[in-house]
Amino acid sequence: MDLMRKLAILTESAKYDAAxxxxxxxxxxxxxxxxxxxxxxxxxxTFSADGRCVTLLKVLMSNECVYDCRYCVNRRSNEVERAxxxxxxxxxxxxxFYRRNYIEGLFLSSGVCGSPDGTMERMIRTLELLRYDHRFxxxxxxxxxxxxxxxxxxxxxLLADRLSVNIELxxxxxLRLLAPHKTRAAILGPMAQIAxxxxxxxxxxxxxxxxxxxxxxxxxxxxxxxxxxxxxxxILRLAEGLYRKYALKRVFYSAYxxxxxxxxxxxxxxxPPLLREHRLYQADFLLRQYHFAADxxxxxxxxxxxxxxxxxxxxxxxxxxxxxxxxxxxxxxTLLRVPGIGPKSARRILDAxxxxxxxxxxxxxxxxxxxxxxxxxxxxxxxxxVKLGRxxxxxxxxxxxAFSHGAEQLSLFAPPRLEPAISGAAPTLPEAVExxxxxLPHPL
Amino acid sequence: xxxxxTDREKAERVRASIPEKIGLEALTLVEDVFLSCMSDRELAxxxxxRLGYRAGPVVLSMHGHPRVAPVLGAQRALLxxxxxxxxxxxxxDYGGTLVGIIQPKNCVLxxxxxxFALRYPNEDFLLYDKTYHLALSHRGHVLDxxxxxxxxxxxxxxxxxxxxxxxxxxxxxxxIEGRENPRCRMTHLPKRYWAEMVEMRELF
Ligand code: SF4
Numbered sequence: 265m266d267l268m269r270k271l272a273i274l275t276e277s278a279k280y281d282a283a284x285x286x287x288x289x290x291x292x293x294x295x296x297x298x299x300x301x302x303x304x305x306x307x308x309x310t311f312s313a314d315g316r317c318v319t320l321l322k323v324l325m326s327n328e329c330v331y332d333c334r335y336c337v338n339r340r341s342n343e344v345e346r347a348x349x350x351x352x353x354x355x356x357x358x359x360x361f362y363r364r365n366y367i368e369g370l371f372l373s374s375g376v377c378g379s380p381d382g383t384m385e386r387m388i389r390t391l392e393l394l395r396y397d398h399r400f401x402x403x404x405x406x407x408x409x410x411x412x413x414x415x416x417x418x419x420x421x422l423l424a425d426r427l428s429v430n431i432e433l434x435x436x437x438x439l440r441l442l443a444p445h446k447t448r449a450a451i452l453g454p455m456a457q458i459a460x461x462x463x464x465x466x467x468x469x470x471x472x473x474x475x476x477x478x479x480x481x482x483x484x485x486x487x488x489x490x491x492x493x494x495x496x497x498x499i500l501r502l503a504e505g506l507y508r509k510y511a512l513k514r515v516f517y518s519a520y521x522x523x524x525x526x527x528x529x530x531x532x533x534x535x536p537p538l539l540r541e542h543r544l545y546q547a548d549f550l551l552r553q554y555h556f557a558a559d560x561x562x563x564x565x566x567x568x569x570x571x572x573x574x575x576x577x578x579x580x581x582x583x584x585x586x587x588x589x590x591x592x593x594x595x596x597x598t599l600l601r602v603p604g605i606g607p608k609s610a611r612r613i614l615d616a617x618x619x620x621x622x623x624x625x626x627x628x629x630x631x632x633x634x635x636x637x638x639x640x641x642x643x644x645x646x647x648x649x650v651k652l653g654r655x656x657x658x659x660x661x662x663x664x665x666a667f668s669h670g671a672e673q674l675s676l677f678a679p680p681r682l683e684p685a686i687s688g689a690a691p692t693l694p695e696a697v698e699x700x701x702x703x704l705p706h707p708l
Numbered sequence: 709x710x711x712x713x714t715d716r717e718k719a720e721r722v723r724a725s726i727p728e729k730i731g732l733e734a735l736t737l738v739e740d741v742f743l744s745c746m747s748d749r750e751l752a753x754x755x756x757x758r759l760g761y762r763a764g765p766v767v768l769s770m771h772g773h774p775r776v777a778p779v780l781g782a783q784r785a786l787l788x789x790x791x792x793x794x795x796x797x798x799x800x801d802y803g804g805t806l807v808g809i810i811q812p813k814n815c816v817l818x819x820x821x822x823x824f825a826l827r828y829p830n831e832d833f834l835l836y837d838k839t840y841h842l843a844l845s846h847r848g849h850v851l852d853x854x855x856x857x858x859x860x861x862x863x864x865x866x867x868x869x870x871x872x873x874x875x876x877x878x879x880x881x882x883x884i885e886g887r888e889n890p891r892c893r894m895t896h897l898p899k900r901y902w903a904e905m906v907e908m909r910e911l912f
Contacts (some may be wrong), residue, residue, distance in 0.1 A: 305791070309795040310796070311892075312893070314888055314892075314893075315890075364799045364875070538887060616771040619763075648819070
């Protein structure tokens with residue numbers, strides 16, 4: 265089979281994996297003897313037709329698989345064309361793409377081709393060619409194969425910047441149902457090993473400068489959303505637990521796209537839950553960057569995200585007791601909780617107020633989204649805040665992403681789990697405003 | 709319009725006074741804003757500097773001030789575009805030399821030099837800026853930035869054509885049907901970058 269065909273097959277079968285970032289750059293320094301570098305911020309090289317950032321050459325080593333996970337296009341029982349790269353082919357392709365600045369590096373995963381260990385050996389061979397023969401200093405994200413032996417996981421971690429294991433589904437019950445060959449232990453085992461080894465490695469690095477670096481950019485994982493019945497609350501709690509327990513750098517959420525008919529899965533005519541995926545990323549961001557806890561964002565009583573409000577606005581509306589916030593005195597974390605203020609503008613506020621008191625116009629010039637923030641802050645021109653009707657506030661906070669082209673119809677995304685009363689037709693903007701207001705707590 | 713002739717000696721005095729009176733960061737800011745595409749940047753800088761001489765280093769913290777916010781914004785735009793070009797630049801192999809063309813709004817080459825030199829320490833490369841008619845070259849480990857009127861390129865060879873075709877194949881395949889979102893792509897990758905990107909050119 266020629267390389268063009270292989271590339272098509274092995275890209276096709278890798279594309280559902282959500283992660284493609286190169287952030288959290290490695291400590292690997294190009295000593296001038298090779299090719300490549302990494303930048304801490306990560307770097308998008310292009311955007312595909314689905315609007316996703318393309319950073320890495322994301323392919324499978326092989327799409328042959330001895331397992332039969334129900335949700336996966338590569339499962340044994342699915343009839344698709346199979347292919348495998350040789351380590352040499354893939355290493356060269358990566359290098360040539362990298363030279364032309366198409367990519368930031370390689371994202372390598374694989375079906376279980378033969379045995380987990382055999383598959384890992386082949387992946388490791390590819391990475392060794394890149395790192396040792398070609399002196400490649402670019403970014404490598406590798407996926408450890410569940411069930412692989414700890415020695416191989418360790419070897420892979422010394423070659424990759426980021427090493428991860430997919431948790432696949434948000435609960436053990438779902439895993440048992442849809443991926444009978446994978447056990448929770450086979451997934452969490454390597455995850456724990458990676459976290460442990462990375463921690464020891466950091467300590468050794470402090471003591472011995474020449475210790476090889478183990479997965480400098482940490483580990484990530486991903487799970488499929490919408491194929492199984494878990495609530496947003498369950499998913500967010502799981503993510504929070506993973507961040508804490510395994511020191512994960514990122515959890516990725518992948519809206520399930522029905523690729524094949526299966527009695528246990530959503531039917532192929534169902535739209536992927538993109539808005540839900542979007543809300544999960546927003547909430548995940550609140551956990552990682554805004555110091556929120558999962559229990560603040562959702563609860564057992566309110567286990568699902570609002571389709572109309574992003575999670576932060578939602579939190580602000582339900583917690584009027586925390587507002588208004590005085591921009592002149594509030595600390596960083598308090599500022600972060602104001603709708604319309606992000607990490608950058610919060611830092612600018614802290615910096616700027618040393619030079620004098622701040623007006624609304626000042627804040628606007630600093631990048632604060634006043635349209636949202638003004639209801640929640642005290643500034644020089646509004647020392648006692650603004651009193652405005654609930655409707656105006658709700659309207660200002662409605663997420664435009666939920667309404668396509670700013671039109672009055674909720675149509676861009678398939679909204680997840682709307683109230684039964686409106687689940688038939690897409691609600692209009694005034695209806696959405698009304699629904700949001702109706703669900704608000706009283707003292708606002 | 710009022711034209712002020714350059715007086716080298718005075719200019720040097722002003723340059724030297726900036727780090728002294730306002731700080732090194734302010735000098736970097738001024739240099740960056742000169743590279744930016746902000747209209748009337750000279751005037752904006754003049755206003756900023758006069759405020760800076762009065763206020764001192766704290767001027768850099770006045771993010772919301774009408775004389776400070778615009779120049780900080782221009783600097784952010786420059787650095788932002790430079791960052792985008794770290795990803796969006798495409799090179800083609802012409803007999804061992806990598807050649808790329810960009811068409812930026814801001815003059816980003818000075819901010820790309822170090823990046824590409826570190827990335828390709830052993831490659832010879834040439835990056836041509838069509839907007840500002842500047843070329844960044846890296847030959848035998850030496851970096852150079854020179855004005856260049858235009859760039860004539862020979863047709864690419866077979867090997868290069870093969871890698872371009874492979875890349876286009878990858879690009880087409882990696883998108884997920886059922887999630888097409890041209891508006892989102894356009895927001896992240898505006899059309900003005902497409903002409904110099906192998907995978908976007910034919911969609912252009
Ligand atoms: S092991 Fe991986 S490639 Fe194989 S069927 Fe399961 S998810 Fe797909």
